[in-house]
Amino acid sequence: MPASASPAPVTVVGLGDMGTALARAFLTAGHPVTVWNRSAAKADPLVAEGAVRAASPAAAVEASPLVVACVLDYPALREALGSAESRLDGRTLVNLTNGTPEEAQETGAWARGLGAAYIDGGIMAVPAMIGTPDAAVLYSGDASAFGRHEAALRVLGPASFLGPADGTAALNDIALLTGMYGLLGGFVHAAALIRSEGAADGSEGGSVTEFTENRLLPWLTAMTGILPALARQVDSGDFRTEGSGLAMQLRAYENFLSASRARGVRTDLIAPFHALMERALSAGAGPSDDVSALVDTLRDGRG
Ligand SMILES: NC(=O)c1ccc[n+]([C@@H]2O[C@H](COP(=O)([O-])OP(=O)(O)OC[C@H]3O[C@@H](n4cnc5c(N)ncnc54)[C@H](OP(=O)(O)O)[C@@H]3O)[C@@H](O)[C@H]2O)c1
Missing domain, CATH: 3.40.50.720 (NAD(P)-binding Rossmann-like Domain)
Structure with missing residues (x-):
């Protein structure tokens, strides 16, 4: 040998x-x-x-x-x-x-x-x-x-x-983990909404397990499919949406905030994304751009 x-x-x-x-x-x-x-x-x-x-x-x-x-x-x-x-x-x-x-x-x-x-x-x-x-x-x-x-x-x-470069692995590690915590933050907020159902009249609240297994997991799994298209938009600088413009998303997002508040669910996890969309639009992102445009807003702090 x-x-x-x-x-x-x-x-x-x-x-x-x-x-x-x-x-x-x-x-x-x-x-x-x-x-x-x-x-x-x-x-x-x-x-x-x-x-x-x-x-x-x-x-x-x-x-x-x-x-x-x-x-x-x-x-x-x-x-x-x-x-x-x-x-x-x-x-x-x-x-x-x-x-x-x-x-x-x-x-x-x-x-x-x-x-x-x-x-x-x-x-x-x-x-x-x-x-x-x-x-x-x-x-x-x-x-x-x-x-x-x-x-x-x-x-x-x-x-x-x-x-x-010594820092490349650490940067990728951190980027992957921040992506994961975005997912976990979304889960935590969605679960709080489901638990809030019926809570005002003293009932138990919805089953997060049933919601997660039957609806959240299939939904998130399907939605990961849009990430490569968003990534290509970020890399090319052409943020035009394939169907979900920022102006529409911003209006719907207001409903996420008000429905959460009405149920006593804190908006700490989801409010920053709303503020970022507003900032991007006021700083020049187009109403028909997708959330890919937020990457530049986040990076350069414009607005
Ligand atoms: N566990 C995971 O799931 C996971 C996943 C990915 C990456 N990591 C990373 O891997 C690293 C280790 O994680 P772990 O899960 O093994 O953590 P851990 O179980 O808390 O062990 C920490 C280790 O660090 C040592 N240590 C702490 N302070 C020290 C000091 N001042 N001088 C010398 N040794 C010291 C501890 O020694 P003592 O035994 O003497 O306290 C122990 O060996 C962390 O950076 C973590 O972020 C962990």
Whole structure:
């Protein structure tokens, strides 16, 4: 068997829910795994499964050419690796801690200043998905280091390398999560409306489960189909709608606000979208433009 076929040693720094799942996936794939966590006891189950517990962050970094870190946030990362700085030279640091693009850039500069190759990553998965085809992981940073370690990184889930800028993976991660929270915010408001039904006369309110399974889920699933067309409008700058102009949408949206208020449902989640539509129209968006026009309004703050 060629030497390159043997799974390479990997160090995992940070053994919270996610770091533990990462280390376990490397172990399952046959990699020699060294682990370090601030609270040492969290390593016990992994040690029982074959991992080596490092006595210090420096010993952990020294153990492998590939160091995967996943702690709470970037300040925690710097705290965890602070005493290991002198050992990072010549290693590849893959940082899967959630953070901002700016933090990724700063951390990349810090790691390279110490002689390490740096790859930043965003995990689009929960711990139970790690090691399955559903666990997408986004990477950016040092392309040649990614190429060297790609086989190991693919153990965690499908890996996408998005480019050489350290902040690209974090920006995509955040954009995906803000998209998700838009969806979750919509669910929360819709559920509050359904629960408000009949509440004035003391009755229980509508069933959110029945509403979600029978109507909300099919509706939202169908509506995701319009996103590629909206995206093309954003990219081209031609926002003309394929059927739902902003002027019509604004008028209907007023009904969302008044029906919510009439039922004592706060409009905190949905009112900003209404204000943004008004701002876009007063700043020059056409009545026959679609909501794609709001992207520019949001970006440049005009009006
Ligand atoms: N869990 C998820 O569903 C998920 C999904 C995608 C991305 N992520 C990201 O993955 C990262 C880790 O998440 P998690 O779920 O593993 O969180 P977690 O279970 O709360 O674990 C946090 C980890 O950070 C360590 N830590 C915190 N402060 C530290 C410090 N000052 N110095 C050294 N270590 C420190 C903790 O060490 P101790 O054990 O000693 O406290 C622990 O290992 C986060 O950035 C999170 O946003 C998580």
